Amino acid sequence: MIAIGSDHGGFELKGHIIEHLKEKGIEVKDFGTYSEASVDYPDCAKPVCKAVLDGECECGILICGTGIGISMAANKFKGIRAALCGDVFSAKMSKEHNNANIICMGGRVLGRELANMIVDTYLEAEFQGGRHADRIKKIHEIETM
Template sequence: MKIAMGNDHTAIEMKNEIKAFVEGMGYEVLDFGTNATESCDYPKYGEEVGRAVVDGKADLGIAICGTGVGISLACNKVKGVRACVCSEPYTAKLSRMHNDSNVLCFGARVIGVEMAKMITEEWLKASYEGGRHQRRVDMLAEIENRC
């Protein structure tokens, strides 16, 4: 399974830690993030992660910026992306199980590396349940298609 990862300048260190962690779990990582410490624009990296997921180059994505919010907004602008910002493992797990999230976002200035690893692991281990949740995921797609 391939995981697209992207980050801005605030999250280089965390991206590298999570990248190594994810690779250690047996996943292949496609790195779309910056490694330069100069200020850069998170929308570029969020879009690249989102496009990699919807184009099938990656199965899932992980995007990191200072808070996780900005890069999640960028990811969610890509049609077909369901990105979620998570600061703890339970929300991450349920976002996969109930919302079929395909991009995980978090903030390098909000959580520590160990929490990010726990969030990532729960998210990657979880599977979409479908069933009663499918109607709502379909509704999200309908909204996206109307706008």
């Protein structure tokens, strides 16, 4: 199951991504927001991050206006590796090299089709391990400092 959440700036794109994933037969848990009323992106990142960390969902998608704020908030959670993705190559590398467990996008900067391609690419990619696993271990070591 994929966790998804957004603030008001990502609300519209979130709806399109949910439709896209459901059409592909992928189960999605929507953690809100549920309207375009103004909300704070850290509050929207929290339940998605917790669902990923608790194993309730295998990975997550977070969306705010630019993707920047929500990715910053998500990366404050120990064990979360949230990658801001604005293109397909970054989405692929975020999984293959960085083993990102959440991708973040900007609802005000990405079109629907590109966002769908980013999501598909991320979900289809696989972590390559090896030297990349050593680097992920170093990230986790930083979290304990």
